[in-house]
Amino acid sequence: MKGRIVIDMERCKGCGLCIIVCPKKQIEISDQLNKKGYYPASFKEESEQDLEKVKCTGCALCAITCPDVSIEVYRQDKDDEKDESEED
Numbered sequence: 001m002k003g004r005i006v007i008d009m010e011r012c013k014g015c016g017l018c019i020i021v022c023p024k025k026q027i028e029i030s031d032q033l034n035k036k037g038y039y040p041a042s043f044k045e046e047s048e049q050d051l052e053k054v055k056c057t058g059c060a061l062c063a064i065t066c067p068d069v070s071i072e073v074y075r076q077d078k079d080d081e082k083d084e085s086e087e088d
């Protein structure tokens, strides 16, 4: 199972909890300030097109942990083109 996350950078307060919990270490703090003046979290594999190289498993630990509900998780099987969305 492969995963991909979308972080709402304007909602994020840069607390770093998602970075701590990600078992694949695929989240980092951005060097760009958001409108609230925080450095938000950023998904390292944002622009990775090769599914074979993607390390995110779509485990959703980051989304569950985020106190600001700023992360959406999408999962994709290698053989399945269908995306599953998990929002909270």
Ligand code: SF4
Residues within 6 Å of the ligand: 003, 004, 005, 021, 022, 023, 024, 025, 026, 027, 055, 056, 057, 058, 059, 060, 061, 062, 063, 073
């Ligand atoms: S879904 Fe899991 S593996 Fe992917 S970024 Fe979030 S915590 Fe990391």
Ligand code: SF4
Residues within 6 Å of the ligand: 007, 011, 012, 013, 014, 015, 016, 017, 018, 019, 040, 041, 065, 066, 067, 068, 069, 070, 071
């Ligand atoms: S847990 Fe949520 S608020 Fe905290 S850095 Fe991650 S996305 Fe931002």
